Amino acid sequence: EIVMTQSPATLSVSPGERATLSCRASQSVSSNLAWYQQKPGQAPRLLIYGASTRATGIPARFSGSGSGTEFTLTISSLQSEDFAVYYCQQYNNWPAFGPGTKVDIK
Amino acid sequence: QLQLQESGPGLVKPSETLSLTCTVSGGSISSSSYYWGWIRQPPGKGLEWIGSIYYSGSTYYNPSLKSRVTISVDTSKNQFSLKLSSVTAADTAVYYCARHDIVATIFGSWGQGTLVTVSS
Numbered sequence: 001e002i003v004m005t006q007s008p009a010t011l012s013v014s015p016g017e018r019a020t021l022s023c024r025a026s027q028s029v030s031s032n033l034a035w036y037q038q039k040p041g042q043a044p045r046l047l048i049y050g051a052s053t054r055a056t057g058i059p060a061r062f063s064g065s066g067s068g069t070e071f072t073l074t075i076s077s078l079q080s081e082d083f084a085v086y087y088c089q090q091y092n093n094w095p096a097f098g099p100g101t102k103v104d105i106k
Numbered sequence: 107q108l109q110l111q112e113s114g115p116g117l118v119k120p121s122e123t124l125s126l127t128c129t130v131s132g133g134s135i136s137s138s139s140y141y142w143g144w145i146r147q148p149p150g151k152g153l154e155w156i157g158s159i160y161y162s163g164s165t166y167y168n169p170s171l172k173s174r175v176t177i178s179v180d181t182s183k184n185q186f187s188l189k190l191s192s193v194t195a196a197d198t199a200v201y202y203c204a205r206h207d208i209v210a211t212i213f214g215s216w217g218q219g220t221l222v223t224v225s226s
Contacts, residue, residue, distance in 0.1 A: 001169075034212050036153075043202055043216035044153065055214065087153055091211040094168060097153040 004098035023088035128203030
């Protein structure tokens with residue numbers, strides 16, 4: 001079983017600032033890593049797959065990097081609509097999600 | 107535009123079977139390119155994949171839930187369904203249906219989710 005961890009649990013950021021979220025896998029998942037954004041009362045939305053490929057319609061301020069066991073989601077300049085919870089998910093074998101990072105307003 | 111909609115009872119008694127259906131519109135569940143899956147999220151907690159099904163009926167499940175889960179498909183109705191047996195309060199969650207590619211379990215389209223509470 002691959003266990004996903006995310007840090008920090010909560011990230012307080014001011015609008016316009018950069019946010020860097022981390023995700024770690026307990027064993028290598030190659031580049032089989034996706035990121036999702038979830039707002040209160042909504043379903044998750046796919047942001048990134050293949051560790052670094054933006055999904056259709058996702059703004060360029062969202063970028064992903066990493067491979068193996070260490071991954072990063074960067075939001076270059078936070079907009080008001082970006083305050084949400086972000087989950088990473090590996091799909092190297094049966095899918096598993098991380099516990100999430102909440103990005104809130106500083 | 108693809109839409110997925112979950113339906114089913116919002117309250118289930120402990121030890122009984124939870125049953126949900128996902129109706130797909132704006133696309134065919136018989137597409138050879140996709141699997142159809144269930145994911146759940148306990149209140150205030152993270153996401154857990156339950157299992158997935160192909161239109162042919164081929165399934166794969168989360169090993170931690172496999173003994174209690176059955177996912178089936180009805181291509182004539184463009185629907186797929188989830189049954190989770192012997193439920194406890196720990197199964198209280200928002201249940202989402204979603205679509206993912208056959209090559210990789212990347213959930214690109216989701217239903218809005220439905221809250222199922224397990225309580226007597």
